[in-house]
Amino acid sequence: MSRIRTGFYYRFSPAHLDKQRCRVWLCGWLAIALLLFGSPSAASASTHRYSEAGDRVLWRSLQTLRDEHQTAWQIVFYKRMKAGETDSLNLRLVGFPGGAELTRQPLTISTRDGQTWTAFPVTDTPLPNTAGEYDLRPVMFELNGNPAIELYLPTAEPLKLTVPPFVIQEWKTVAQKAS
Incomplete structure (x- = not known):
């Protein structure tokens, strides 16, 4: 029982939530960077x-x-x-x-x-x-x-x-x- 509570409390602890928030922000910025720089623009000369x-x-x-x-x-x-x-x-x-x-x-x-x-x-x-x-x-x-x-x-x-x-x-x- 104490293991479940420890795991449950850990998932919602401030330290763990900060790590999750950082991952979400990092993934968001990575997605934006890929959209902006990873695909050719419509105006690129062919x-x-x-x-x-x-x-x-x-x-x-x-x-x-x-x-x-x-x-x-x-x-x-x-x-x-x-x-x-x-x-x-x-x-x-x-x-x-x-x-x-x-x-x-x-x-x-x-x-x-x-x-x-x-x-x-x-x-x-x-x-x-x-x-x-x-x-x-x-x-x-x-x-x-x-x-x-x-x-x-x-x-x-x-x-x-x-x-x-x-x-x-x-x-x-x-x-x-x-x-």
């Missing part, structure tokens, strides 16, 4: 480098975003370099078969604060009707900060695709890459 023939290098960012009708689009932003110089800075939009068909018209790009650009199609690349490729060099040089932008896709019935700030940051990372 850029890739590909060596091409000769002295050509391709840097790219790949994302899948949804338009206003929740249709998925593959968004490929890439920089092609030759001999250490930027050869092209393009955005390729790829819809899925049976989806909206892109016309060979310019892409309209705007920010919420009213800046607007026109990106012209790159015509030397044969693409299916659900894909389009546009020169983004002028846009990337003039775009200040990392605002969300809206792409107005040139389809029979115009579609809007919102590109979040973390994707713009990723594009800027690609645009600044050296060979």
Whole structure:
């Protein structure tokens, strides 16, 4: 009987409760640290480098975003370099078969604060009707900060695709890459 009481009283003694409290606090802080530092952030860049023939290098960012009708689009932003110089800075939009068909018209790009650009199609690349490729060099040089932008896709019935700030940051990372 005295063993049970001793054990019972020990579990609720101030010394034992302080140890438990310390363990709880330590576990809580450890969980917070793991959440903050243990997982990659949504804004971490996902850029890739590909060596091409000769002295050509391709840097790219790949994302899948949804338009206003929740249709998925593959968004490929890439920089092609030759001999250490930027050869092209393009955005390729790829819809899925049976989806909206892109016309060979310019892409309209705007920010919420009213800046607007026109990106012209790159015509030397044969693409299916659900894909389009546009020169983004002028846009990337003039775009200040990392605002969300809206792409107005040139389809029979115009579609809007919102590109979040973390994707713009990723594009800027690609645009600044050296060979």
